[in-house]
Amino acid sequence: xxxxxxxxxxxxxxxxxxxxxxxxxxxxxxxxxxxxxxxxxxxxxxxxxxxxxxxxxxxxxxxxxxxxxxxxxxxxxxxxxxxxxxxxxxxxxxxxxxxxxxxxxxxxxxxxxxxxxxxxxxxxxxxxxxxxxxxxxxxxxxxxxxxxxxxxxxxxxxxxxxxxxxxxxxxxxxxxxxxxxxxxxxxxxxxxxxxxxxxxxxxxxxxxxxxxxxxxxxxxxxxxxxxxxxxxxxxxxxxxxxxxxxxxxxxxxxxxxxxxxxxxxxxxxxxxxxxxxxxxxxxxxxxxxxxxxxxxxxxxxxxxxxxxxxxxxxxxxxxxxxxxxxxxxxxxxxxxxxxxxxxxxxxxxxxxxxxxxxxxxxxxxxxxxxxxxxxxxxxxxxxxxxxxxxxxxxxxxxxxxxxxxxxxxxxxxxxxxxxxxxxxxxxxxxxxxxxxxxxxxxxxxxxxxxxxxxxxxxxxxxxxxxxxxxxxxx
Amino acid sequence: xxxxxxxxxxxxxxxxxxxxxxxxxxxxxxxxxxxxxxxxxxxxxxxxxxxxxxxxxxxxxxxxxxxxxxxxxxxxxxxxxxxxxxxxxxxxxxxxxxxxxxxxxxxxxxxxxxxxxxxxxxxxxxxxxxxxxxxxxxxxxxxxxxxxxxxxxxxxxxxxxxxxxxxxxxxxxxxxxxxxxxxxxxxxxxxxxxxxxxxxxxxxxxxxxxxxxxxxxxxxxxxxxxxxxxxxxxxxxxxxxxxxxxxxxxxxxxxxxxxxxxxxxxxxxxxxxxxxxxxxxxxxxxxxxxxxxxxxxxxxxxxxxxxxxxxxxxxxxxxxxxxxxxxxxxxxxxxxxxxxxxxxxxxxxxxxxxxxxxxxxxxxxxxxxxxxxxxxxxxxxxxxxxxxxxxxxxxxxxxxxxxxxxxxxxxxxxxxxxxxxxxxxxxxxxxxxxxxxxxxxxxxxxxxxxxxxxxxxxxxxxxxxxxxxxxxxxxxxxxxxxxxxxxxxxx
Numbered sequence: 001x002x003x004x005x006x007x008x009x010x011x012x013x014x015x016x017x018x019x020x021x022x023x024x025x026x027x028x029x030x031x032x033x034x035x036x037x038x039x040x041x042x043x044x045x046x047x048x049x050x051x052x053x054x055x056x057x058x059x060x061x062x063x064x065x066x067x068x069x070x071x072x073x074x075x076x077x078x079x080x081x082x083x084x085x086x087x088x089x090x091x092x093x094x095x096x097x098x099x100x101x102x103x104x105x106x107x108x109x110x111x112x113x114x115x116x117x118x119x120x121x122x123x124x125x126x127x128x129x130x131x132x133x134x135x136x137x138x139x140x141x142x143x144x145x146x147x148x149x150x151x152x153x154x155x156x157x158x159x160x161x162x163x164x165x166x167x168x169x170x171x172x173x174x175x176x177x178x179x180x181x182x183x184x185x186x187x188x189x190x191x192x193x194x195x196x197x198x199x200x201x202x203x204x205x206x207x208x209x210x211x212x213x214x215x216x217x218x219x220x221x222x223x224x225x226x227x228x229x230x231x232x233x234x235x236x237x238x239x240x241x242x243x244x245x246x247x248x249x250x251x252x253x254x255x256x257x258x259x260x261x262x263x264x265x266x267x268x269x270x271x272x273x274x275x276x277x278x279x280x281x282x283x284x285x286x287x288x289x290x291x292x293x294x295x296x297x298x299x300x301x302x303x304x305x306x307x308x309x310x311x312x313x314x315x316x317x318x319x320x321x322x323x324x325x326x327x328x329x330x331x332x333x334x335x336x337x338x339x340x341x342x343x344x345x346x347x348x349x350x351x352x353x354x355x356x357x358x359x360x361x362x363x364x365x366x367x368x369x370x371x372x373x374x375x376x377x378x379x380x381x382x383x384x385x386x387x388x389x390x391x392x393x394x395x396x397x398x399x400x401x402x403x404x405x406x407x408x409x410x411x412x413x414x415x416x417x418x419x420x421x422x423x424x425x426x427x428x429x430x431x432x433x434x435x436x437x438x439x440x441x442x443x444x445x446x447x448x449x450x451x452x453x454x455x456x457x458x459x460x461x462x463x464x465x466x467x468x469x470x471x472x473x474x
Numbered sequence: 475x476x477x478x479x480x481x482x483x484x485x486x487x488x489x490x491x492x493x494x495x496x497x498x499x500x501x502x503x504x505x506x507x508x509x510x511x512x513x514x515x516x517x518x519x520x521x522x523x524x525x526x527x528x529x530x531x532x533x534x535x536x537x538x539x540x541x542x543x544x545x546x547x548x549x550x551x552x553x554x555x556x557x558x559x560x561x562x563x564x565x566x567x568x569x570x571x572x573x574x575x576x577x578x579x580x581x582x583x584x585x586x587x588x589x590x591x592x593x594x595x596x597x598x599x600x601x602x603x604x605x606x607x608x609x610x611x612x613x614x615x616x617x618x619x620x621x622x623x624x625x626x627x628x629x630x631x632x633x634x635x636x637x638x639x640x641x642x643x644x645x646x647x648x649x650x651x652x653x654x655x656x657x658x659x660x661x662x663x664x665x666x667x668x669x670x671x672x673x674x675x676x677x678x679x680x681x682x683x684x685x686x687x688x689x690x691x692x693x694x695x696x697x698x699x700x701x702x703x704x705x706x707x708x709x710x711x712x713x714x715x716x717x718x719x720x721x722x723x724x725x726x727x728x729x730x731x732x733x734x735x736x737x738x739x740x741x742x743x744x745x746x747x748x749x750x751x752x753x754x755x756x757x758x759x760x761x762x763x764x765x766x767x768x769x770x771x772x773x774x775x776x777x778x779x780x781x782x783x784x785x786x787x788x789x790x791x792x793x794x795x796x797x798x799x800x801x802x803x804x805x806x807x808x809x810x811x812x813x814x815x816x817x818x819x820x821x822x823x824x825x826x827x828x829x830x831x832x833x834x835x836x837x838x839x840x841x842x843x844x845x846x847x848x849x850x851x852x853x854x855x856x857x858x859x860x861x862x863x864x865x866x867x868x869x870x871x872x873x874x875x876x877x878x879x880x881x882x883x884x885x886x887x888x889x890x891x892x893x894x895x896x897x898x899x900x901x902x903x904x905x906x907x908x909x910x911x912x913x914x915x916x917x918x919x920x921x922x923x924x925x926x927x928x929x930x931x932x933x934x935x936x937x938x939x940x941x942x943x944x945x946x947x948x949x950x951x952x953x954x955x956x957x958x959x960x961x962x963x964x965x
Contacts (some may be wrong), residue, residue, distance in 0.1 A: 012901070314551075356591075375619040376624050376650075389658065390552060393665040398658060398689075405654040412650055416627060416643065424631055424639070459549045466551055 003355050006066040008056045009074050012048045013111040016095045017104055024100035031099050035088055038103045040083040063121035067471040071396045073117040073248040076327055080241030081110045082264055083331050084283045086439060092344030093231025094142050102142060106237060109135035113245035120183040122171045124151055124178040138232040147380030152229025159222045167209025173202025191258030195304035200264050204381060207253050211300060216301040217275035227294035231435060235290055236334040239297060240327050252306055256409035259311030268309040269400055271425035275302030276407040284414045289337055289347045292414060296373060299411060302328055306404055308389035316469040321461060325384035332447040336362045340434055353425035359434040363422045365444045369452050370415040380455040477629040483531055484544050485610045486558040492522040496780025500594045500908045508518060508589040515593040519576045526572035538956035553671035557611040561567040562957030564607045566950055567736060567811040573939060574728040574820045575600045577932035578721035581824045592633055595625040603729050612660045612672040623649045633719040638795055642719025648710035652700035659693035674701055677745055684748045686717035691749025694742035702734025705764035712783030714736030724880060727751035727786050728820035735793045747965045762888040764791030766895035773902040777829050778836040781906050782822045785862055789815045790898050795892055796877035799884040802962045807876025809954045818861040821936040825855035832922045838906060848924040852911040854933045859907050863900040869943035
């Protein structure tokens, strides 16, 4: 069956999960060996994703589509997973007996998200979401010192399953309206029905499940606690890889409406504004850097929404580019946090003091990452915002774009506070020097170059994202 | 024939690269080699200066228009071009940037704290400034504009003086708040232009409806106006100047503030001529208020750097007034004033910088009689003060003359107020000069040595530039005019 070739990336991640399932059965745990295996396997995973980037076709009775759109996101997912695994050399946040399970669930989660971006049938989408969500619930609860953070896992699970409930309810509405669960059919029928309140309700309810993953206001309440309560590596995974899948599916679902409903678009505009403003304003007062980034992620979900709600090909392309940018710069910030807090504790902003002396390279990576998040050129974050705003202004959303820019300026304030800590503050009592191994060093250099290169030479990346957005509609 | 051959050599990119390469080289110098960092900085800023001087010499005034053009498609789907060129308006600005950077590096020769980072950030900043002045593509103008702004934060907050963290944060947030209007303004024009290009001249050719022009011009004017120190958005400027270290004050007041005025001229006025006509009244009003307000507030200051800060507000008001007249003389004068004021404030800040380094105070009452202990250092400040007042034989004399002539013709009442403002500013300059450098000698500073030759060099260069263009104003006016005359006739 040649068709199975299309499913190779997913099969590869199944294989990885099987390998780590076997390793988890061992009585004696050897963290170093597990780490080496995980790095190699997930590195090959990136290669597999690259090699299968040009595949196209349908499998599983047309419930599963492999096209450029899905393959780009699979590549981003594989890349995010690989980077997160790379930073696990000191996985102190998780008990060493559970390291094999950590990798196991990470890979299954990635598998679920890869299926999510390819799924074009509502029930398949639902199953993929749940597959990845349940792994995340477990990963969050895995943190050492469970008593302290027990609330986190439960909260995440409760909110998450409620959101899933909404989603299924919304999907049932969509099915009731259109008598189909196939996305291709939906996209034909639904735009004509967007005047019906039931269609809007169904779509919004179904979307709320994905907004939850994306941490868009008002579905964000889990984010700060989970970011803070989960082990640093797990937080990194949630903040980078899982955001990619959320973006992919939100773009697909918003596209269902075909831009036919003014009410629906207005609703998205309001959510986008609230998300940006709320996230940025609350982030200002944070002391814990993971919490700060959690609120910043809420704001970024809002920025990305600006591109999505333009409902044009350029808009979707800009959102994909933004997702790529967000992956790189957010990961850069988290990598620095992981390396400074190598005993796995939660990092306070003031602990960054004197970072420019303790590790100039990490300080620079952090600064570029934060400037990227704030949207300062010549970083990739600026180009992302530029594309998103261009798409929105093409549709005439001038006020929305100005609000977005005001928010970018507000956000600059708290990013500057972090940069100030790294570059200006002198530590009161000397913190231990940061250990930067060879892997981290090359990864940091790679990220710095990537942040500037993709920002300054966006042409081919823009072309790629536009091609990907085109394949959404074929 | 040489100009034909050289036209293929991307001289503008080379000038830009002189700072980018300098930045990269500085970053790879191992820690602790401070001397080497300074030498490398001097070499790269020197290369930039030589290239700019050559450019200034090679620019064909007779022919006018945009020369040394480089144009490559950058992002296809958005119509972004790597489009650079020089004409009579940005050529003096490039020269100004090169002069101020070169003298700024020399001024900071005695820096000891975190030398490598200081020069790296400075070069990044100047790369942005060069980029804005050269680029003729809206996307790149904005990119470089922001690149030139954000290094200000570390530069002020790490190496600054009075209330440095507050000053740095205020300045950075204020200036980037200006971008809040500029970026949507630029993309708005792109979206309305229909041709989907960020090429400045193609957009200008396409034209916009009056309503679009009114909105876009206001956005660009207010956005860039923040950086140009337009009253009432100027409050970051004195605070920032005071907090910044000497070379940063020089670059900032000397060059960076010009970016704002340049942005209004290059983007706002070129793309939205009808918007300009619509808002010119407001521009003239704000500029006049700025001139008068800056002069009066300057009168009340006791801190040398605050004095210069407010005089900058006043002088940048003159630029704004000149632009708002929409006449050849007015815009000529405005561009000339941008150049003259840039060199002059650089001299001001570098003169104060030396005094502050040695006495650790810049409060006027604490000083006094300095001309007796350090005559050379005092002379630099006094010359700058004369230039600021607009004494003949100084570059700014011509600039201010041109602006005021056309201002009185176009806006009689405001023009007269502006001239009165200038009189007040003469008053406060002279008052500062008198109480700081003359009068009773303060024995506390008797032991301080005068400026050594090495540190005097950059100041002498600046004085030279001021006097040269004061004596030979046509050397620069002809260049400026070659761009302004076609520009005004197209309005």
